[in-house]
Amino acid sequence: MYDTIIIGAGPAGLTAAIYGKNARKNILVLEKETYGGQILKADKIKNYPGFNEISGYEFATKLYNQVKELGCEINFEEVIEIKNNNEFKEIITKKNTYKTKSIIIATGAENRKLGLPNEDELLGKGISYCATCDGMLFKDKVVAITGGGNTAIDDALYLSNIVKKIYVIYRQKEFRIDSINLDKLKNKDNVEFILNSNITMVNGNKILESVTVKENDTNIEKVINLDGLFIAIGHIPVSGMCKNIVQTDDKGYIIAGEECKTNIDGIFVAGDIRVKGIRQLTTACSDGTVAMLNACKYLTQKKH
Ligand code: NAP
Numbered sequence: 001m002y003d004t005i006i007i008g009a010g011p012a013g014l015t016a017a018i019y020g021k022n023a024r025k026n027i028l029v030l031e032k033e034t035y036g037g038q039i040l041k042a043d044k045i046k047n048y049p050g051f052n053e054i055s056g057y058e059f060a061t062k063l064y065n066q067v068k069e070l071g072c073e074i075n076f077e078e079v080i081e082i083k084n085n086n087e088f089k090e091i092i093t094k095k096n097t098y099k100t101k102s103i104i105i106a107t108g109a110e111n112r113k114l115g116l117p118n119e120d121e122l123l124g125k126g127i128s129y130c131a132t133c134d135g136m137l138f139k140d141k142v143v144a145i146t147g148g149g150n151t152a153i154d155d156a157l158y159l160s161n162i163v164k165k166i167y168v169i170y171r172q173k174e175f176r177i178d179s180i181n182l183d184k185l186k187n188k189d190n191v192e193f194i195l196n197s198n199i200t201m202v203n204g205n206k207i208l209e210s211v212t213v214k215e216n217d218t219n220i221e222k223v224i225n226l227d228g229l230f231i232a233i234g235h236i237p238v239s240g241m242c243k244n245i246v247q248t249d250d251k252g253y254i255i256a257g258e259e260c261k262t263n264i265d266g267i268f269v270a271g272d273i274r275v276k277g278i279r280q281l282t283t284a285c286s287d288g289t290v291a292m293l294n295a296c297k298y299l300t301q302k303k304h
Contacts, residue, residue: 002028002100004295010037012271013106014063015288021070023296032078036060037108043132043158079241102295106270109235118202126208127229131155138228140164147232157181160188169194260291
């Protein structure tokens with residue numbers, strides 16, 4: 001029986017693991033893919049205290065190694081269900097069933113798709129959700145990025161230094177973010193903004209050839225020939241495995257206040273998966289801290 005099982009090895013889950021191991025708890029981290037979560041894909045992190053600049057890969061790897069050096073068990077298994085019994089909780093993965101006294105859900109969010117026919121088929125054949133992973137494949141080529149949030153703008157700037165030309169396709173008439181990188185992007189010669197428009201088709205047989213873009217007010221469509229399309233339109237919460245047990249909002253984010261406590265005693269939530277106003281690396285780590293310290297209090301109070 002574990003004291004706490006943490007689901008998700010992103011910054012929130014791994015921070016929780018550090019606090020749990022320092023409190024001498026018996027901790028297991030379960031991760032379905034790879035450690036680091038979304039931050040693994042960030043080109044440069046410039047807003048984490050203590051680092052002027054660090055790559056997402058290096059940050060995530062340092063954090064993972066820190067947790068491993070504390071002797072924390074990390075298993076790469078996908079959780080499919082959580083059960084709440086009277087005396088303990090059960091976590092069912094595709095390989096095992098684990099018993100634990102408390103749980104921290106830190107599963108984060110995954111890429112939102114445009115939802116267009118052909119999108120899945122052309123993934124890895126011109127379509128990508130990760131500029132830092134795949135950007136170099138498009139050196140001196142013509143690409144587009146769609147989205148208007150920080151990720152789209154940061155990624156567009158990164159790509160503009162690699163590709164011949166990049167179109168930035170955004171559905172609003174104006175950007176709604178305040179970003180130094182947006183100012184930098186506007187000054188680049190190889191960037192063309194297509195605003196107030198949506199991609200309505202991704203075209204190509206075995207490889208992406210073009211996208212069809214429709215302007216919102218006029219409904220006029222045009223086809224843009226492309227080698228690559230980067231989709232950066234936000235994320236959707238990964239809460240399928242626990243929706244039957246913890247309360248979520250209508251989008252699937254888990255409801256909990258600043259104490260990171262869900263509606264179920266002994267189940268806590270941390271990071272982007274929690275209903276919250278600001279989702280940043282720093283706030284994910286903050287949640288991991290709060291969730292684990294409150295899990296420790298729970299374990300003491302319950303005299304487990
Ligand atoms: P986001 O802030 O949720 O932005 C998603 C963007 O995609 C929005 O511009 C949205 O348009 C657009 N969009 C959503 N659904 C769409 C659809 N179906 N079709 C077309 N466009 C669609 O996501 P994000 O940029 O990944 O950022 C996530 C969080 O991480 C944010 O809190 C962000 O501030 C943070 N972040 C921070 C940094 C940094 O500090 N440098 C870097 C990256 C991310 P609308 O504007 O019309 O809704």
